[in-house]
Amino acid sequence: MSARVPLFTLIRRLAIEAPFLLFVIALPFLARGERIELLGLNLSVEGLWAAWNILVKATLGAATMMLLASTTPITSILRGLQKLRVPSVIVAIAGFMVRYLDVIASEMRRMKVGRQSRGYEPRVLWQARALASSAGTLFIRSYERGERVHLAMVSRGYSGTMPELAAGEASTADWFTAFLVPAVAAMTCAAAWL
Numbered sequence: 001m002s003a004r005v006p007l008f009t010l011i012r013r014l015a016i017e018a019p020f021l022l023f024v025i026a027l028p029f030l031a032r033g034e035r036i037e038l039l040g041l042n043l044s045v046e047g048l049w050a051a052w053n054i055l056v057k058a059t060l061g062a063a064t065m066m067l068l069a070s071t072t073p074i075t076s077i078l079r080g081l082q083k084l085r086v087p088s089v090i091v092a093i094a095g096f097m098v099r100y101l102d103v104i105a106s107e108m109r110r111m112k113v114g115r116q117s118r119g120y121e122p123r124v125l126w127q128a129r130a131l132a133s134s135a136g137t138l139f140i141r142s143y144e145r146g147e148r149v150h151l152a153m154v155s156r157g158y159s160g161t162m163p164e165l166a167a168g169e170a171s172t173a174d175w176f177t178a179f180l181v182p183a184v185a186a187m188t189c190a191a192a193w194l
Helices: 007-030 045-071 074-083 088-117 129-155 172-193
Strands: 035-038 041-044
Touching: 007 041, 007 045, 035 045, 041 045, 074 088, 088 129
Parallel strands: none
Antiparallel strands: 035 041
């Protein structure tokens, strides 16, 4: 693949859509309308088409997002969102979320080490109280840290909007690459239509 993302890695990351696939499997059995007999099963034609559409759209959408996240730096994604005129509040929230995800993950690791060093590692459901307590504590710590960061930003002149990211112009090759996928999809649709 030209994205240089190993196929096994992409398949492993696509496991996130497994719950949706369970719903897709049920559609041909639950949908109403014309029915057909397939391998001894009575299936709805509308349900089969709906399942196919959901499966293809979900898989292509998830694979596209995985490839984008694997091959594009976060700053470029945020700059692209700005260029697409996504509201600046959403771009700012996404930027903060990405920046502080590592901070929250490291806090979670420290809390886990603290629980383990005290000899408490819940393995069964009725011992999960420590995990629930840790989740609440993590929320409170994250909230307090967010307040401190906000105060620090305001004291440094933050006025509610982030400065524009450095803009770069798209080259002809970038535009060609961007229109390649929709062009292939349009040709596939046209071939299927004919």
